[in-house]
Amino acid sequence: MPYDHKKIEKKWQKEWEKSKIYETNDQPKADWPRARNFYVLVEFPYPSGNLHTGHWYAFSVPDIFARKKRMEGKNVLFPIGFDAFGLPAENAAIKRGLNPKKWTYGNIDYMRKQIKSMGASFDWSREVITSDPEYYKWTQWIFLQFFKKGLAYQAETSVNWCPKDKTVLANEQIVGGCCERCGAEVEQKQMKQWMLKITNYADRLLFGLDKLNWKEEIKEAQRNWIGKSEGAEIEFRIKNLEFKIKVFTTRPDTLFGATYMVLAPEHPLISNLKPLISNLKEVERYIDVAKKKTQLQRQKAEKEKTGVELKGIKAVNPANKEEIPIWVADYVFMGYGTGAIMAVPAHDQRDFEFAKKFGLQTRTVVEPVTGELRENEEFRKSIVAVVEDSKTGKFLSINWGPKLGGNLFVGGGIDGAENYEAAACREIQEETGYKNLKLVSVSEKIHHHYVAFSKNVNRNINATGLHFQLLNNEKTPPRLENTEKEKFSLEWLSKTEVLDKVKDQLHSLVFRRLILGEAYAGSGIMVNSGKFDGMDSEKAKKTITEFVGGEIKTQYRLRDWVVSRQRYWGAPIPIIYCLKDGALAAPEKDLPVLLPEIKDYKPRSDGKSPLAKAEKWLKVKCPKCGSVAERETDTLDTFVDSSWYFLRYCDPKNEKEFAQKRKMENWMPVDLYSGGAEHTTMHLLYSRFWYEAMFDSGLIPKELGDEPYKDRRNRGIILGPDGQKMSKSKGNVIDPDEYVAKFGADTVRMYLAFIGPYNEAGSYPWNPQGILGIRRFLDRVWKFASPRGKTLGVFRDSTPSVEERGDFARALNKTIKKVGEDIEEFHFNTAVSALMVLLNEMEKVGASSENFSVFLKLLAPFAPHLAEELWSRLGNKASIHFEPWPKYDPKLVEENTFELIIQINGKVRDKFEVPVNISQSEAERLTLAREKVKLALENRKPRKIIFVPRRLVNIVV
């Protein structure tokens, strides 16, 4: 008989709410050490109006962990709230004529009920809603602390503007050049914006990661986002002028190869130079077009380089005093480095392409080094010749066979006074027979270390790569005039075949340089660099920087965080503008600066917030001089709201401060933070910054440290049954409510726990059949507990034998160990499997009510309602969810026999049961006595016998 999940789940949810068992008390520190408190945090939801499968996955599975911690005796804080400000509320308001506040709070009421139907052990008494004035008062207050410290500032910058949502976006909110929310193409716009100096914290956010015990992939993604790169800042003089152009480069060693410079179209210097630019009109036209391009257009242009030279002026390369041209091009960005670069076409791919297109000079200053340096090397000059048949587009290669390096191009030494072209022609003719050739291009010298196997010597060669084209009159198949012809065969390879088959470092480098047109961006030996010639290029970085008076410098990809939003539904930025006194903090006693009620929420295309229309609200007295002033009309990015909510949970009702220090000390830092991978470089990075900035402002108790989350785990995502992301348009959306109605919350939770490993970035398709397996399991638990459908407590008709009891005790103890450890690791799937194994066992041999109680306790975090029901039916008065987590007997998790595996030459031939402490000699004796072994050995004598205690015997013959 299946159990009645509707009745049971409703009953216990009511009961738990009534008895408030999940409300967490703050304990006085003296008799309640921090170690006994445990803070489990899940990312709070946005009140979109309906709970989807993702929410179930995000909340009900970590609930298993929270419940287990509670049973372990921890005082667990497991709070929930709503991240309630944000665009969708406003868009709904505009579309359906609803008040954003009403819409939001209506959704919250509905979703609160839905979340409660999970049977999760959230402490609802600490609920936090970021759009409550009691909450955003403190968001504003903390913002003002940052403002006073200069961390929040206003600046006119180029910002990402979403033309559809009519608001600015942070870099993190752009996906592929489009608005993350609505998908519209993002434009660049100059606007005055409030920003937070997250860049001041770039290094700290980076190094802070080292001490965190998070998964490496999460840390790596943040490191990538911060994007630290080390290099130098070097100044270039402009000829005959006082102006200087500062550039940032990671390759100061290539300074002698800088043959031109590029300024970003937005570079301020251009306007200063206007009078001297002879082609000003052309330049201005280019800048105009470039500025109008959206980020997407800049990317869509297939990276085709564009640019205009600033005619009439020249820069001076500080290394060799050479005069070089200055260009404007949109492949250089104002937002990174200094907005200007020195271009080294020989050693940077982008500069190389630009130089090729506009016919600019290229100069090699670093010669590549390949292979490994060996002792007693013999020096030689040589060539590598790539012969192309321009009709077929194929390249001539020689296949020497796998031993001698596979496919290579023609290569060989330069004899005596020969030049490289002559040497190459001679080698080509000798090895292939071709002689009508046209030289197309030549590479720089490449230093290559290798072993010449045929002559058994180590070599250091200095190789020149040459690209020849076969002249069309040479059609005859080549005839080899070489006695060595037996050794190799000629093959014509296409480009892709070359890349696939020519593995030699030197030869493939020549091909990439000459045929694919790749610039050499690696390190090597300095040339054409005056007194630095011959130096190792890595070493030259510092030396050359010093030589020209440059400065070693670090750059970050991370940009300051733009927090202004030109929209209604957010926390007003608590700033007042006075004509005389400028931007001032709203007085603390006036906080919160309440969001005014207005009628028209529509955003405006002039970049002003709808708040600008709330005239009464807008006008205030200047807090300094008392004259008429105006409020800031932008609101704060919702990522600001969510940057500190975990602190408010510690003390959610406090009216005097954002949270009492003592209460923060109770809970912070968060012991475990579970959330979605999509927040790794947004919320997770922002809130770390916010917390560090609060820490520096003395708002966080010192002893807590400056990192808010001790452990962070990202969960995977649940896909539709078809293995695709769930979406309405695909019609593959799983409605959790439907499954809860059909199978119950316990089944849905447990199925989600079972579907795959939780703390991995994987994605798991929802299998409508699969969930049935979990329901079957729970039905079997139910049936096991009530064998005759009525009374509980009798689990078996006949008494089990002593051996059976021993076996079961072992199985039970092993399960206790496994389930406990798996929950700790978030391996809920294998924990569920262990519970299934134990039930299978119990169904075979039965279980005393005592042992069954242990099973129930292990099940309780996964299926809280069912476990509670059966627990109470066993006659228990108190909730199972505060029962102590079962302990296992270490002696009983070990077996006293094991199956000894017998291998012959590593292949399994036999197996049999032996005692765990069996000696090697005894194991060998038993093994050799086995019929199967004798048969398999066929009278061969064992050469060696390997014995692995507790595992196997391997006979080597």
Added chain:
RNA sequence: GCCCGAGUGGCGGAAUUGGUUUACGCGCACGACUCAAAAUCGUGUGACCGCAAGGUCGUGUGGGUUCGACUCCCACCUCGGGCACCA
């Protein structure tokens, strides 16, 4: 292009200080119960060869180390994620 992560039955997945590949669940097949079906219970289930005993192959591909490799090393392929004209 660069940086992470992963590739195991029909499917989700299990197993790594190198030691029985495929636990658990789904699906499928057969059987029991039933007038029948569903539900439930039982048995089987990597591929190939074989009546069987048994054998051969098998953890993305190709090499290597080892008595022994899903696990370690080298080269590559595919998928997922992050970054990307970042100087």
